[in-house]
Amino acid sequence: MHARVLIRPKAGILDPQGAVAERALGALGFDGVKGVRIGRLVELDVADPATLPEMCERLLANPLIEDYEIIESPA
Amino acid sequence: MHARVLIRPKAGILDPQGAVAERALGALGFDGVKGVRIGRLVELDVADPATLPEMCERLLANPLIEDYEIIESPA
Structure with a gap:
């Protein structure tokens, strides 16, 4: 069984990497x-x-600061 | 429009982080x-x-070594 796990910072947890990417996208004109x-x-x-x-x-x-979502696929 | 982008190492590109996780899962008894x-x-x-x-x-x-998949969702 093939599966995907999506792991993201919980709501309210700072995400400096995301903040940098957001600023960089703006600087590139997006x-x-x-x-x-x-x-x-x-x-x-x-x-x-x-x-x-x-x-x-x-x-x-890391369940203290991250949420995860499991997506199973038959592939 | 909310979107998710899934980025993964291309097939054939070494993924040491994945290899370590795989070994660690085995060591934990999975x-x-x-x-x-x-x-x-x-x-x-x-x-x-x-x-x-x-x-x-x-x-x-990094399109040289990574594939990406865009998933749009209306949420």
Whole structure:
């Protein structure tokens, strides 16, 4: 089973990397860009998708400051 | 318009961060995990979604070694 895990800073947590990207996009002439947040994308093949939340809690994400979203795909 | 950009190392490009995560998952007892690849997730609000590919080419991704996928959502 192929899965994607999207990991992003929780709402309210500062995201300096996103702030820099937002400013840089403006400097390049892209107007109307707001709310840029940068997180991580993990793609993997797992034998048992039921273990994915525990993988996120224990290794892939930092649950104190990050939210994660698991997207399973049959591919 | 809210959009997500998924950025991942191109096929064939080494991904040491993914390799380390894969080994660490095995060490934690998660069996049957393969093909771990780690990329970036960018979430942003844009006035004109037609500019997203150019943003990716010029700033958000490194098109030499990374693929990107743009997912627009009305939210």
